[in-house]
Amino acid sequence: QSALTQPRSVSGSPGQSVTISCTGTSSDVGGYNYVSWFQQHPGKGPKLMIYDVSQRPSGVPDRFFGSKSGNTASLTISGLQADDEADYYCCSYAGSYIFVFGSGTKLTVL
Amino acid sequence: EVQLVESGGDLVQPGGSLRLSCSASGFSVNDFGLHWVRQAPGKGLELTSSISPNGDITYYADSVKGRFSISRDNSQNMLYLQMSSLRAEDTALYFCVTGSAYYYDQWGQGTLVTVSS
Numbered sequence: 001q002s003a004l005t006q007p008r009s010v011s012g013s014p015g016q017s018v019t020i021s022c023t024g025t026s027s028d029v030g031g032y033n034y035v036s037w038f039q040q041h042p043g044k045g046p047k048l049m050i051y052d053v054s055q056r057p058s059g060v061p062d063r064f065f066g067s068k069s070g071n072t073a074s075l076t077i078s079g080l081q082a083d084d085e086a087d088y089y090c091c092s093y094a095g096s097y098i099f100v101f102g103s104g105t106k107l108t109v110l
Numbered sequence: 111e112v113q114l115v116e117s118g119g120d121l122v123q124p125g126g127s128l129r130l131s132c133s134a135s136g137f138s139v140n141d142f143g144l145h146w147v148r149q150a151p152g153k154g155l156e157l158t159s160s161i162s163p164n165g166d167i168t169y170y171a172d173s174v175k176g177r178f179s180i181s182r183d184n185s186q187n188m189l190y191l192q193m194s195s196l197r198a199e200d201t202a203l204y205f206c207v208t209g210s211a212y213y214y215d216q217w218g219q220g221t222l223v224t225v226s227s
Contacts, residue, residue: 001171003154034212038155045205045220046155051213089155093212097143097160098169104154 004029004090004102011108017078020105022090023071028100030071034093037066037075041086049088050075077107085109112136112216114206119221126196130221132189132206139163143211144182144189148202149220158204159191174200196225 005023012018022029022037029035035053038046048057050066053073065076073092077084090102118130130146145160159180160169168180179192189206201224209215 003156032212036213045217048213048215051210051215057215091155091214096169097145097162097167099145099157099160099214101155101157
């Protein structure tokens, strides 16, 4: 399984919106509606932000929005806040206990 | 409270072996797939190994195939990773992870494996 493709970095000012893309293949992102997104602050473990493409776990603000079209999933963060600055990873189910992660995107809040 | 606690990470020489353990508490692992995800220093997340609830299905990333072996003991709520022929590129924080069939929602704090002479 090859890593899903994410932009290396994105940035935005407080209050703005940013979108992070995650491109895979028909064997992962395109083949299942099971894309999740994780936020990771430096020195911390990953935190689930989105699952099943667009579902938010309890406690995740609705500023975080997930979507998918074909082989590409996206995470949109609106109303950027300083604490959103972190690394973000997408992750797709790829069948039978197999998951593939994205390459990771560093979000900078200017 | 659901918790996953990894142990066994250490400094090991290239070519050496190491066994990682993961103790689960607050829930029964019987119904869940279990996974080892690693993160090399300054790098991204990589699934190395997975095991089905009853252990009959395993998955290994190409990077570890033939060198790592994942196993579980449901009676003890434990997950293991036997690592051999370790290489410098295996240096990473190893996370024990579980969740639904289609996403991860429980992560341990990680155990650090350093492969160096």
